[in-house]
Amino acid sequence: MTAPPAERNDLPSQYDAGLVEADIYAGWERSGYFLADVASRKPAYSIVIPPPNVNGSLHIGHAFEHTLIDAIIRRKRMAGFEALWLPGMDHAGISMQNVVERHLGTEGISRHDLGRAAFVERVWEYKANYGGAILRQMRRLGSSVDWSRERFTMDAGLSRAVRTMFGRMYADGLIYRAERIINWCPRCMTALSDIEVEHSDDEGELVSIRYGPLTVATTRVETMLGDTAVAVHPDDERYAHLIGTEVELPLTGRRIPVVADDAVDPAFGTGAVKVTPAHDPNDFAIGQRHGLATPSVINERGVIIASGPFQGLDRYEARPAITAALRELGLIVAEKRPYLHAVGHCDRCKTVVEPRLSKQWFVAVAPLAKAAGDAVRDGRTTLHPPEMRDRYFAWVDNMHDWCISRQLWWGHRIPVWYCSDGHVTVPGDADQPDPLTCGTCGLDGLRQDDDVLDTWFSSGLWPFSTLGWPAETEDLARFYPTSALVVGYDIIFFWVARMMMFGTYALPDVPFRDVLLHGLVRDSRGKKMSKSWGNVVDPLEWVDRYGADALRFTLARGANPGGDVPVSEEWVQGARNFTNKLWNATRFALLNGASTTEPLPAPEELDPESDWILSRLQTVVAEVDGYYEAYEFGRVCETLFHFAWDELCDWYLELAKLPLANPDLAPRTRAVLGHVFDVLLRLLHPVMPFVTETLWRQLTGGESVMVAEWPVADPSYAHRGAEEAIAELQDVVTAVRRFRSDQRVKPSATLPAVAVGGSVPFPAQVAALARLAGLGSAEQLPPGWSPVVAGRVSLGVDLSGVIDLAAERARLAKDRAAAVKERESASAKLTNAQFVGKAPAAVIDKTKARLGAAEADLARIADQLAALRSE
């Protein structure tokens, strides 16, 4: 796609992002630049997308994450890497099933009315109709993903990876089935892993109940129906005589033993604990140690199933009912009292989780977690920012076995078959067909496990399953390990740790070299965005209004490693203004014939202002490159923003106007202009792809900045002298401008004549100065003089009608006060530093210079005040 170079003087004075972005993206897609070529000789650079949920839509957090990833990928592509950004989506097990069930609910039917096959069919339909919205929206943002490699966690290839992984881990004893206490959501009707449970401190009531001679306390009265013991600490003298005896369990007519167990804290409450092995993980462990029965009294819907008067009540109806019954019997010792305690909630639907004994599949995490921890400890994978390492280690070092079976219909069905004798058959390899006969006894009529796998099981394989694993594909060889993972710190455990576990288990190397953990997007007051706060924003609305580049710049600019990012529409407006500034500045360059075809003159051949901007440019190139490499996107943006706006636009373009008007000087200045804009646009491209593409094509006539070379700093253009000269010029101009402002000299009025301070080094600069400061003429004078006062004294110009002498005296007095303060500060510091003689020489010198400057200022101010007095 070759963009026809537009008429150079045909650019409107405002940038309209909406006008160009869609076409540009379509052109990029057609060009094939997004595709990664396995056969290329370039070094590989790869990132797999953190797959968004199929049922979601692009929110501001995605926009943030995608901006960072795209910036990384685009820069690497320009820098000569074969860059791959692999897109895709996650089937989002519970989440997606819930969404579809809700839709069915509006039709008045449940998934059970449909049956499993029909329900799963519906989910696929839903996915086809609504899924992938995010991936389509990504085009709006400009994400340069390789669409030819798009994957889905339920597609055939990934299903094969899941089945292979399960088979291998089962064979290795890393996946097993067991009856355990698991977290159960009575609403979603499925088991959950530990991290799918959110704990919150909820108000409960601690009720003390008399069990014969003992008193126990509980927040969950209803579980007492399933108690099979009371436990006390073995060393607790108060109860030593009761150990081994039995007490009566109220309301049930059952007698239960008193057991001694170390898990009991004798200092808590009465030191006696009721034990409900089927409904509490602690109690289950106690039960195991003492061979207690494990009767379940609450079913999967949270309903009491113990026979008796409470049977059929919901757990929350049963609680007060049982309490009342106990009170009637006089068994409530103390009145119930409010008690704040941690309660687990389902992270999908917020229902209070019910610990429940059931038979589930688990991953034995110990060896995997160790490998995942080691990979970070020994530096094969690096976490950014490093503070996140502690969090990561705390998790992998203390992980419990992972419950991976879910009682859902949407997901990867567990690849396990049972015969009527209950033997388990697991196909060892993904390419084996579903087994027809039992591997143990040879019976046929096998039945597949009804459950599906935790959605994070398949996500955990993402970095290599998407590249073709278990097949040994070229993609896998070329792009694994992936170079970086860019993801929010909120899913370190859900996802990052799991990928590390699976990756180090199944492949010879880690899944990624760098992990960049970004923060959450917040509103302008630093508040977390949530629907209930009403502060969520639709990123695409901002894209519509201000353009994708403005949104991207805003997000990238706010990115500090690991930090949260506040955004507001005003920030985006500011970024939009920046795109417009770039637009107009480039337009100025184009109108003035900026050229990228003329060779850039060597430093000696240039005017100081050009030496200066090129010197600054090469510094900026080096800095920005380093910031990109360190994932310091905030600084990338900050540096480029200031260079472009404050230095290039506010000073260089103004300074360039004079040489551009001079036929002898213009060609060189045009070459410098062309070069500076060319480099600037390339540096900005990873963050602001659209506006830079538009402008870069106009400027250079090139095909696409996407595939332009990444700039490299050229230290031969470093020019200290020019930087100092321009700094001095800026000081003087600012002083004159300040004078004008103080003296209320109209901007349109030209001061009749004035002398300027500073060692302004050459005639062109004096002319520039006259222009920038609105002077009729200017001459050099010793530095440091208030311009007009100097003019009066030195040139004899009579400004008495123009100058407000009192205002000028006030200004000088103020300057003098500042100089006095500065002299004192520098002097104190110098005395201090010299006294002990430990300060580095550089510091002493610098401080001496400060002191000298302050003293010189004071002398000049005194002279000027004296001159004014004689006026």
Added chain:
RNA sequence: GGGCCCGUAGCUCAACGGUAGAGCGCCGCCCUUACAAGGCGGAGGUCGCAGGAUCAACACCUGCCGGGCCCACCA
């Protein structure tokens, strides 16, 4: 109950052992031939509090106050 982070200009946030920065907001002046989505000038901070080590701290250490986050099977 453990662990982590943060308290810097009105707001949101940077920086850093050696003279406090940005964006937005605010005040004043300007439609100056790239840009009013702009230009120029300016105001505004005892860097949460109290100690300590250092020639020198906003920056390092300790304690306190205030705010946030993560992990957690004490009934």
